[in-house]
Each structure stands twice: as C-alpha cells, then as structure tokens.
Amino acid sequence: MRWLRVSNQITSLSLEYSLKEYLSSLTGIDVEILYSGIESPTNLPYIRLRNVPSFHNSISKNKETIEAVYNFEVILFAETRYELGELRNIITKSLIFDEIPYYNSDGEETNYKLIINDGITESPVFPSNIENETSYHQVTYDFSITVTYHKNKN
Helix, strand or coil: CCEEECCCCCCHHHHHHHHHHHHHHHHCCEEEECCCCCCCCCCCCEEEEEEEEEEEEECCHHHCEEEEEEEEEEEEECCCHHHHHHHHHHHHHHHHHCCEEEECCCCCEEEEEECCCCCCEEEECCCCCCCCHHHHCEEEEEEEEEEEEECCCC
C-alpha cells in the first residue's frame, strides 16, 4: 500500500478537484464531479468522477495518527469502441504509474503528489438496454488514495 503523508489540510473536496484537473489535462476531455442534481453532458466523450464512501483508521495510540482511505469511482463515457479503447489505455496506465499533482482547497497546485493505491479495478459497463448504443462504450475505474493525518500537525 502506498500513501501520502502530509498535513491535516488535505480534504476530500481537494482530492476530487486534483483528480478532475489531472484527468482533464491527461485526456483533454471534460471531467464532471458527480453531485446531486447534476445533468450529464450530451457531448461524448466525458468522464464522471464520484467520491464514494471512505474510511479512517487509527494507526497509533491515542489516535495521534489516522490513516484515511479515500475511495473514488471514475466512469469514462465514449462515443465509439475505438475511442473508448484509446482513452482507456491512457487512463489505465496513468492511474497505475503516474503521480498526480495535488491542488489545495484554493485550487492552487502544491508540491505534493498523490499516488493511487495498488488494486485499481477497471470494469467495462455492459448495457442493460441494447437500444442504448452509448452504453456499450463505458468503463468504470474504482481506486483509492490513502492519506495519513497527524494530530499535532497542521
């Protein structure tokens, strides 16, 4: 397991924003962060980013050090199978090997780098309705980023 050890200023929202900026610059396509009431883009391709339930574990006595595992789901929607294959190859290799720039809560890039934990799940999404052509051209990634927080650090 790999993780980022930094101050307590890292937030779930800033992790989402960092992933959004990274995926957008990597692929050159729109990335939306999913929230209640959002409308999906009509133009393909696009990426949907969702923060899914995360957990926190105490890893020292008196809860002085906490390990937070933030889980994310990324869904890539493409117009054609070829486009899906090309983008899937780029995203998969990058999530496995790249260090992702971390942006703080003000949207400014910092010197910190995020590392995706081992165990990335990549799942093609198959259609439940064969009349919906775009359903054939989706892939979902599930992965996590671990951050260690220290009680006496900012």
